[in-house]
Amino acid sequence: MSPPLSISSVPPPVVTVVTPVFNEEAVLPELFARLGAVFDAHPAVAWRAVLVDDGSRDRTVELIRAHAARDRRFELVELSRNFGFQSALTAGLAHADASDAVVTMDADLQDPPEVIPALVAAWQSGAEVVRAVRRSRSETGLRRFGFDAFHGLFGRLSDYPIEPNTGTFGLLGREALATFNALPERHRFFPGLRTWIGFKTADVAYDRQERAAGQPQQTFRRLVRYALDGLFSFSHLPLRALTYAGICIALLGFAAAVFYAVRRIIGIETAPTGYTTLVTVVLFLGGVQLIGIGVLGEYLGRVYDEVKRRPNYVLKSTSRTRPADAAVSARD
């Protein structure tokens, strides 16, 4: 992008709303209306909406295509089949790479579009990453339990804990977006990566709504898979747990050996001959085997890190003036 020539010619920032959509024909009309209303109410921003169809089998594509023809701010990106939410989101973010900022949100209006201006305002006051934090959650029952259990576990295990009340809804500035798009890993867990990339982060509180219409499209099985992606791609603790368990069991075996030996020596051992040896050997060998697996796990964890090819660091800036900045300051 060439540097602006004067203040008056500075174009409005391009903010793209990226939304994965899967079988959402029931909510789309309301989504279009509410997004459009938000866009119209804030003309200082050049709004775009990228709706990523994740292989829907209903009239989703048709509806988006028709709306995109009516309103040029809306765009359809179609995947060849259902790849799942995280993949659809990745596709949308890659497609929106020319934006100054992207807003990520669900299509089902659980993330109300009316919050978007607050996200943009937080970005304009200097945050590079903005997370929408829910004050309340509308899920109940098994889903609620699953979410709570996952966040509890993730908070404890992960090296990069995510704020428990955040999900996809939020905003990434240009640098954060470029960093995210450059990540080569395949198993993507968006909230975790958003924490991992760093940058100045701001939170905006909102009330999570009920789904506007239709049924949840994420199956429970898929949510469990994301949860596992999240845990395993941000923590080696499950592997390390084997080593710890092995050490504990081997120590137990050792303690048992001492215990039975002492009993035999002072003459109170009554068990048939061979029992003591058996218990001790089984415990000890079990422990040693687990330690062995744990050690393999340590290597596996490192191999996994290397294979992920996640960069070692993310640069925010350097003190050296960029050529573009130099050109601007040379003129004024």
Ligand code: UDP
């Ligand atoms: N979604 C998707 N691909 C899928 C499943 C869901 O793109 O395979 C989209 C869906 O259309 C919605 C968002 O992901 O915009 C969240 O899905 P849902 O509301 O079903 O999940 P939950 O609210 O239970 O997390």
Ligand code: MG
């Ligand atoms: Mg939902």
